[in-house]
Amino acid sequence: MIETIGYLGPAGTFTHEATQWLFHEGNDELVAYSSIPDVISAVDQGICDKGVVPVENAIEGTVNSTLDWLIHQVDVPIIGELVYPISQCLLVHPLHARRPSSEFTKILSHPQAIAQSQLRLRKEFSGSKWVFTDSTAQAAQMVYENPEEYWIAVGPKKSGEIFGLHLLESNIQDHANNMTRFIVLGKQEKKWLHLAPKRMKTSMQVMLDSDFPGALYQVLAAFSWRKINLCHIESRPTKTGLGNYYFLVDAEIQKDHVLLQGAIGEIEALGCQVRILGSYPCFAYELTSHIGS
Numbered sequence: 001m002i003e004t005i006g007y008l009g010p011a012g013t014f015t016h017e018a019t020q021w022l023f024h025e026g027n028d029e030l031v032a033y034s035s036i037p038d039v040i041s042a043v044d045q046g047i048c049d050k051g052v053v054p055v056e057n058a059i060e061g062t063v064n065s066t067l068d069w070l071i072h073q074v075d076v077p078i079i080g081e082l083v084y085p086i087s088q089c090l091l092v093h094p095l096h097a098r099r100p101s102s103e104f105t106k107i108l109s110h111p112q113a114i115a116q117s118q119l120r121l122r123k124e125f126s127g128s129k130w131v132f133t134d135s136t137a138q139a140a141q142m143v144y145e146n147p148e149e150y151w152i153a154v155g156p157k158k159s160g161e162i163f164g165l166h167l168l169e170s171n172i173q174d175h176a177n178n179m180t181r182f183i184v185l186g187k188q189e190k191k192w193l194h195l196a197p198k199r200m201k202t203s204m205q206v207m208l209d210s211d212f213p214g215a216l217y218q219v220l221a222a223f224s225w226r227k228i229n230l231c232h233i234e235s236r237p238t239k240t241g242l243g244n245y246y247f248l249v250d251a252e253i254q255k256d257h258v259l260l261q262g263a264i265g266e267i268e269a270l271g272c273q274v275r276i277l278g279s280y281p282c283f284a285y286e287l288t289s290h291i292g293s
């Protein structure tokens with residue numbers, strides 16, 4: 001059965017690359033959306049079967065819009081994860097390929113891409129204004145559509161190829177080993193037959209409703225003495241008042257494992273609430289990790 005897979009577009013974004021790696025374009029229909037909330041809402045409303053969005057970057061950290069929409073606006077499970085390498089590139093209209101850096105008036109890109117490259121951009125393009133776009137490929141498209149402007153886009157090499165831009169330089173991000181973690185959302189599970197997972201993970205939202213001394217310590221202890229490995233923990237505002245936060249906890253264990261069930265029971269007995277956001281396989285980009293390829 002053909003499934004529709006929403007992704008942050010237009011074609012040429014890093015999310016598009018990640019989606020193409022996870023899904024077969026021939027078997028599934030990939031549909032571009034112009035913002036992260038649009039992708040998540042499309043899955044929530046059943047317009048798409050699955051959606052792919054970025055959630056964390058090695059340099060810049062959490063993609064807040066993804067977490068906030070997942071937590072506050074919808075109830076759509078995470079059903080997969082991909083860690084994908086990110087190379088930010090400087091892309092210009094071919095007419096401006098030889099123009100000196102000082103003449104570019106604007107740098108366009110997604111805020112995450114600009115943030116990942118900010119030291120370099122500040123140093124080399126100190127006279128340029130930063131313009132934030134909904135995606136890196138949208139920035140490439142705007143540079144292509146405005147040849148009379150001295151604009152530069154930061155984004156994937158692929159987006160430059162799609163819009164016929166000149167690649168000035170790749171890997172311009174401020175730190176090596178740039179990676180982004182993408183999540184797949186869907187109301188139905190997926191059988192990832194062609195991929196080999198690195199591990200299984202369960203993501204949880206923990207609300208420390210009862211304000212007693214050492215609450216977080218006791219929550220963490222419930223995982224710790226059961227030797228459940230936590231691979232990510234962060235706090236985000238509940239949006240109900242200053243200083244009110246929930247915790248997001250990723251554990252390397254499957255949802256129905258007896259140890260996790262025990263830990264959740266213990267945390268709830270403390271007066272805290274646990275919401276499972278998904279229990280899913282985690283994949284890492286490798287040229288050879290498609291089974292059978």
Ligand SMILES: O=C(O)C(=O)C[C@]1(C(=O)O)C=C[C@@H](O)C=C1
Pocket residue numbers: 008012013014015016054055057063086110112113134135136137155156180
């Ligand atoms: O704009 C894109 O190309 C995206 O896919 C979005 C996004 C992000 O939001 O983190 C994805 C990967 C990179 O970290 C930079 C941008």
